[in-house]
Amino acid sequence: MASNEEVRNQTAGTDTKVRGREINLLPAVDIFEDPHQITVQAEMPGVSREKLNVQADRDELVIEGDIQIDMPAGMTAVYADLHSTRYRRSFVLSGELDTERIEASLKDGLLTLRIPKRMEYQTRKIKVNVP
Amino acid sequence: MFETLFGGFDADLFDQLRRLESEAGQLFGPYARGAGIRSVHRGTFPPINVGATPERVDVYLFGAGLDPKRIEVSIQQNLLTVSGSRALDANQGAEYYRRERYDGDFRRVVTLPDDVDPEKVEAKYRDGVLHVAIQRRAATRPRQITVS
Structure with a gap:
């Protein structure tokens, strides 16, 4: 396989991205928007708070994490759906999102990111006064 | 490691x-x-990895955000079944762009080696991974025989 060749195996939830020998698991995500924010929920089972890395600049959001689980010494693999211990996925952000105020929480391998919209972009209901 | x-x-x-x-x-x-009669389509939730040592077999199920009370683990002879359900929050009024997370009931069956001891099974859920450890019977483990 050429080192710059990118192969994507589409499988629900646990897409694997192969670039040369480097394999990253693509976390399954739900992304939804309400008038105030965009919420990203990413599945990263096996990743603890210490092994999670979330980075955001103006344009890009990167989610990374390493799986760490208890394994006895001398174990041999019998069967594996997951072929890597590393999750990585990135998204291009848009300008109205306030990346300075992203809130992140990780519970039971589920990462939730709340990315607020800048105040001036938040949808406001305008009340019509009837005289 | x-x-x-x-x-x-x-x-x-x-x-x-x-x-x-x-x-x-x-x-x-x-x-x-x-394929094995109980094998499933690649990508079935939750993904599983299985490892073995002479002493035990370890099954790892990768299911984020599960409620341990709604996971059922059962073993019959050498057949391990893990089933449960995961209901995702319905975010009323939100507009979805991506909906990749699995929602609903799940069930996975793993055929273990014949020498496992169904009485000695431990299961724990941490960081979204259900780890089931099944001990193997001592009698069937490979033994080193000293030549005198």
């Missing part, structure tokens, strides 16, 4: 084997040795 469970076998080789398996299936049709 992690190589043993995730990358111990050559990933390329593994893919080649799988491809060969499917090609053989097409070439020889019903005469080819097919």
